[in-house]
Amino acid sequence: MSARDEAVEMIRRICPAHLSADEYGRILAEKFDTHRAEVLAEEGLLLKADVVAWLVKKAREETPVWQLASKADRGAIRPDNLRMLPATFFEVDRNYTSGTWQFRCEAISASPTTGEPRALGWKRAPVYDVHLWHAVALDPDDWAHGGWTDVTEAGEGR
Known part of the structure; x- marks a missing residue:
């Protein structure tokens, strides 16, 4: 169990009377996830999903690996830079x-x-x-x- 899950479980035990423990746990989990995203943003880091989406985009553009490293180092991986080209062939897990x-x-x-x-x-x-x-x-x-x-x-x- 992660520290996040443990914290949610501890706080669920003092759940307000107007909420079910499951609902309160869901709300707390969302708050923890939002907080994590804020901390990453403050540090200039991205969520894993954003990085994966950017890499998929670059794979469709057939960008060489050495260029990916340079682009990542310059900060080109941004949530606003994820527009996908159409796929040119089938993709795994689709x-x-x-x-x-x-x-x-x-x-x-x-x-x-x-x-x-x-x-x-x-x-x-x-x-x-x-x-x-x-x-x-x-x-x-x-x-x-x-x-x-x-x-x-x-x-x-x-």
Whole structure:
């Protein structure tokens, strides 16, 4: 149990009468999280989610690693600098639809022969009114001509 969780648990024991212990605990947890974000901001640090979003953005832009280090050192990772380019291929832990097809991308791997990427995962197709999942490897042509739409909900990936 983290120090944050311990503090929430200790304070929940003196919960005001008009709140349930669970509701009071939820409110306290939100306050602790807000406080953490404020402390990080005061120190000029970012939340992990902001850094990850920035790295995903830069990966889509195919930014070399040496440039990432330079940009990070100059303070280019900012919450207002996270606008994403559209994906150019399937991405791991994302869910897609195309017409009546669904696809869950589990991994990306390169062909040992050609180096062409393959999205490995599970595809669901309507067959005789039964929706069966089967393992597939989709290639860049499948992406380009499949009309795939990312339908992953926030936090849904894995």
